[in-house]
Amino acid sequence: MRHRTFIEPFKIKSVEPIHMTTEKERQGYLRDANYNTFLLDAKTVLLDFLTDSGTSAMSANQWASIMQGDESYAGSRSWKKMETVVQELTGMEYILPTHQGRAAERIIYGHLGGKGKIFISNTHFDTTRANIEFSGAEGIDIPIPESKDTALLHPFKGNLDTKKLLTLIAKHGAENIGAVVLTVTNNSGGGQPVSMKNARTIHDICKAHNILLLLDCCRIAENAYFIKHKEDGYADKTYKAIAQEMFALADGAVMSAKKDALVNMGGFLALKDPAIAQACTNVLIITEGFSTYGGLNGRDMEAIAVGLEEVFEPAYLTYRIKSTTYLGEKLHQIGVPVVMPIGGHAVYIDAKKLYAHIPPHEYPGHALACELYLKAGIRSVEIGSVMFGKYDKNKQLIPAGMELVRLAIPRRVYTKSHFDYVIETFEEILRTKHEVRGYEIVEEPEFLRHFTAKFEQLLPAEVV
Numbered sequence: 001m002r003h004r005t006f007i008e009p010f011k012i013k014s015v016e017p018i019h020m021t022t023e024k025e026r027q028g029y030l031r032d033a034n035y036n037t038f039l040l041d042a043k044t045v046l047l048d049f050l051t052d053s054g055t056s057a058m059s060a061n062q063w064a065s066i067m068q069g070d071e072s073y074a075g076s077r078s079w080k081k082m083e084t085v086v087q088e089l090t091g092m093e094y095i096l097p098t099h100q101g102r103a104a105e106r107i108i109y110g111h112l113g114g115k116g117k118i119f120i121s122n123t124h125f126d127t128t129r130a131n132i133e134f135s136g137a138e139g140i141d142i143p144i145p146e147s148k149d150t151a152l153l154h155p156f157k158g159n160l161d162t163k164k165l166l167t168l169i170a171k172h173g174a175e176n177i178g179a180v181v182l183t184v185t186n187n188s189g190g191g192q193p194v195s196m197k198n199a200r201t202i203h204d205i206c207k208a209h210n211i212l213l214l215l216d217c218c219r220i221a222e223n224a225y226f227i228k229h230k231e232d233g234y235a236d237k238t239y240k241a242i243a244q245e246m247f248a249l250a251d252g253a254v255m256s257a258k259k260d261a262l263v264n265m266g267g268f269l270a271l272k273d274p275a276i277a278q279a280c281t282n283v284l285i286i287t288e289g290f291s292t293y294g295g296l297n298g299r300d301m302e303a304i305a306v307g308l309e310e311v312f313e314p315a316y317l318t319y320r321i322k323s324t325t326y327l328g329e330k331l332h333q334i335g336v337p338v339v340m341p342i343g344g345h346a347v348y349i350d351a352k353k354l355y356a357h358i359p360p361h362e363y364p365g366h367a368l369a370c371e372l373y374l375k376a377g378i379r380s381v382e383i384g385s386v387m388f389g390k391y392d393k394n395k396q397l398i399p400a401g402m403e404l405v406r407l408a409i410p411r412r413v414y415t416k417s418h419f420d421y422v423i424e425t426f427e428e429i430l431r432t433k434h435e436v437r438g439y440e441i442v443e444e445p446e447f448l449r450h451f452t453a454k455f456e457q458l459l460p461a462e463v464v
Contacts, residue, residue: 006322009315010412013060019043021377030373034454035439037369037379046377047418048410052345053218054100054258054265055410059310062262062303069299074290078298078305082268085305089240090217090247092270094277096284099295101218101256102127104269106134107283108254111276112178112212113137120168121181121216122160123188126387128181128216128254130447137178140168147189148401150339150350155230156195157341158186158223160202174209183216184223184246188383190404191219191343193226196234196246203249215250217243218259221311222344225321240312252276259345262307262411266300320344324409327419336426345408351384352403354429355436360385360399362438362458368405368429370457371436376425381406386441387450 021029021044033039042048048055070076079097086095098104105128113119113135124132124139132139142164146154160182169177180202184194206213224242228234234242247253251273257266269284271277281291288295296304310316321344328342337353351358351365358364365384372378381387384403392398407422443454 006319006326008323008412008415009313009319010059018046020046023374026374026377030370034443035366035370035457036450036453036455037373037381038451040373040379044377045373045379047414047422048379049346049407049422050379050381052259052408052410053256054263055413056258056262056264057410057412058262058264058303059306059412061310062306065302065306066299069297069302071298073293075292076298076301078301079292082301082305085308086268086270089244089308090253090270091244092247092253092272094271094274094281096269096271096277096280096291097294097296097301098267098269098284098288100258100265101254101267102131103288103295104254104256104267105131107280107287108214108252108269108271108276109137109178110135110283111279114178116176117178118168118172118176119178119181120160120165122158122183122186122194124181125183125187125216126448126450128183129388132178134447142168143186143189147186147192150190150337150348150353150402150404153341155226155341156193156198158184158189158192158194159198160194162198162201162205165202165205169205169209169211174211177209177211179212179214179251180206181214181216182250185219185226185344187219187345188388190339190348191346191406192339192341193223193230193344195231196227196242197231199246199249206251212251213249215247215253216255217247217253218256219345220246220255221260221317222320224312225317225344238312239314239317243312257304257307260308260311261304262311263300263303266296266304268294268304320411323416323419326416327407327409327422330419330423331426334423334427335430339404347407347409348383349405349407350403351382351405354433355438357434358436358438360389360403361397362440363403363455364438365403365405366439366455367436370439371429371432372405372425375428376421378407378422378425381408382450386453 029044070078115136117137142161224239252271328347337350339348355364365382388400439455
């Protein structure tokens with residue numbers, strides 16, 4: 001029998017209470033946080049969709065493995081276990097453990113980058129771009145044109161534009177390109193998947209021009225789900241086999257294990273080239289820790305090894321994608337402009353369409369993030385001109401390509417009733433959307449400003 005209702009493929013063994021706040025209390029909390037949801041105390045948040053990074057609920061097997069953690073400084077059993085699992089998954093010989101993904105990014109892009117270097121991606125995520133730019137290099141995004149139409153139904157909107165890739169290689173010269181970085185799934189592009197066909201074409205181009213191809217693979221299991229169900233020739237392959245096929249196309253991979261390894265902390269850098277691996281290992285030892293722990297406890301490495309096996313279980317991946325799809329499609333049905341089709345780890349709202357009266361320089365995505373918190377205690381994250389906007393020489397804002405708000409779904413944490421609460425909140429968001437005002441930035445750092453910037457809400461025109 002086929003049931004219409006999907007159920008969580010797990011039982012709840014432990015619970016964490018949610019502090020139920022009032023709207024009046026939240027007004028004060030948000031004001032004290034300078035209208036930046038990153039600066040809110042977590043205890044004041046009812047449902048936290050800020051990120052799916054490090055927010056997963058670990059399994060009983062992961063918790064059990066923690067007790068077997070070998071905390072030896074060098075060559076621990078836990079390291080050998082993690083190394084074996086990652087090597088078998090990626091097919092890459094050199095595995096460098098790091099405390100999280102951005103540490104691996106700092107190491108590899110610091111080595112490959114520098115002034116005059118170019119990195120090309122379907123879409124660089126925020127920490128990826130920051131580490132590239134911090135090295136003095138430039139990051140260029142070339143998603144396919146279809147990705148810009150948030151309403152368009154396309155099975156692989158996360159793909160990289162291979163025609164533009166060839167144009168950029170001709171323009172800048174292959175010797176000046178540090179790497180092509182393929183983000184799977186394409187987080188900043190709406191959580192959209194990348195097809196194997198696209199990855200293979202990129203591999204062929206990179207190989208022909210002697211350019212490194214790196215995977216940002218923190219959600220590769222979710223990407224494998226979409227390939228199996230949407231791309232011809234993969235219906236009979238396992239999710240893990242699909243992931244292994246994509247890894248085989250790359251020269252290296254950066255992973256934040258806080259996503260598809262189902263853990264709260266950890267990451268790794270996987271490489272095929274021994275010379276690059278040696279150079280990166282030197283930096284790892286100086287900045288993170290010895291090469292067999294790299295800033296991780298033995299118990300963390302145990303949990304990562306288990307999580308990288310569990311994430312490819314069919315029941316888990318089916319639940320994961322269907323639960324995200326449930327929330328996204330319900331919002332779409334009530335008239336919320338969401339990025340379609342729904343991605344794997346998050347639902348993205350098109351704030352530019354929702355708040356058409358708020359111009360980009362008044363940050364409509366940030367306004368929506370604030371409204372979600374004020375009305376319902378829901379924390380989300382803006383992925384628009386706050387996160388990716390830049391300034392021209394006259395200090396005028398160059399807006400981001402899209403003004404999105406991401407509801408990132410923590411793995412194995414929330415249930416259907418929590419999603420229904422979010423849907424009810426958006427009914428009120430739609431009803432009051434014309435009353436919402438924009439924001440201005442009053443203080444910001446040079447890099448990754450969305451984490452710590454301070455805002456003020458703009459007054460209505462008749463009050464100014």
